[in-house]
Amino acid sequence: MNFIQKLEAQWATSNSLLCVGLDPDLTRIPSHLQEHAEPIYQFCRAIVDATHDVVCAYKPQIAYFAGAAAEDQLQKLMEYIRLEYPHIPIILDSKRGDIGSTATMYAKEAFDRYQAHAVTINPYMGRDSAQPFLDRADRGVVLLCRTSNPGAADLQDLEVDGQPLYERLASMIAQDWNANGNCSLVVGATWPEQMRKLRKIAGDMPFLVPGVGAQGGDVEALVNAGQTANGTGLIVNSARGIIYAGSGFDFMQHARDAAIETRNLINQYRHQS
Numbered sequence: 001m002n003f004i005q006k007l008e009a010q011w012a013t014s015n016s017l018l019c020v021g022l023d024p025d026l027t028r029i030p031s032h033l034q035e036h037a038e039p040i041y042q043f044c045r046a047i048v049d050a051t052h053d054v055v056c057a058y059k060p061q062i063a064y065f066a067g068a069a070a071e072d073q074l075q076k077l078m079e080y081i082r083l084e085y086p087h088i089p090i091i092l093d094s095k096r097g098d099i100g101s102t103a104t105m106y107a108k109e110a111f112d113r114y115q116a117h118a119v120t121i122n123p124y125m126g127r128d129s130a131q132p133f134l135d136r137a138d139r140g141v142v143l144l145c146r147t148s149n150p151g152a153a154d155l156q157d158l159e160v161d162g163q164p165l166y167e168r169l170a171s172m173i174a175q176d177w178n179a180n181g182n183c184s185l186v187v188g189a190t191w192p193e194q195m196r197k198l199r200k201i202a203g204d205m206p207f208l209v210p211g212v213g214a215q216g217g218d219v220e221a222l223v224n225a226g227q228t229a230n231g232t233g234l235i236v237n238s239a240r241g242i243i244y245a246g247s248g249f250d251f252m253q254h255a256r257d258a259a260i261e262t263r264n265l266i267n268q269y270r271h272q273s
């Protein structure tokens, strides 16, 4: 089963388009976990156990692990999820992008070392920088297109022959780079208008949509703009809004409640398949 098939199966069985972002900041992890030998792993594992039946995917962000010299805890977490919840796709968020020979090593890192089902990459270095990832037909390649941050327009909206660069990129990916059918696009929740146009360009290609919760994206607007005809097509990511919903001994329950609330809000605006 390739990444897209796995995602489609999980969309259907979970009835959820919610992806919980695993961005474990040591300064925000509940104090009772701080003394543990592996606080980041313990925190993320508890969040996963509390939300596994509410999500379509998990997205660990590598910087939160690498910045704390805790890549071993990321590896352990990925193993845990694969073993306990093998049906849930894991998208490793590492936004890699480099010349082909180095990109080959980054693909190895994501798909062989961490055994991620999919990885985020930055495609703005061009096709050859994405190729080592695209060649792994069984894995997903999630390419930055129109990002959620306030500065997204600075470069991504520059016009090329009268069309914004991010739209050109989306067409290129849909018509050419997606030969193995393993591509998805990152489209920020904060830009529903742009998302609507991208949905027309990209057909049913899945969109990873960060920016709800802490970044304030409008769930109704994004679901209306980005869902496909069967009411799927979206991996709606929220990290801080869910994982830090509570900070005491019962942080898992608060995370679960926040995840259920976000899933239900998303579902409210979905077409019925």
Ligand SMILES: O=C(O)c1cc(=O)[nH]c(=O)n1[C@@H]1O[C@H](COP(=O)(O)O)[C@@H](O)[C@H]1O
Pocket: 021, 023, 061, 093, 095, 120, 146, 147, 148, 149, 186, 187, 188, 210, 211, 212, 213, 214, 215, 237, 238, 239, 240, 241
């Ligand atoms: O690739 C991403 O996941 C990503 C792309 C983007 O355009 N904006 C964005 O926020 N992200 C990531 O999505 C997560 C958002 O986290 P919260 O704002 O806490 O929900 C972070 O891990 C970001 O690195």
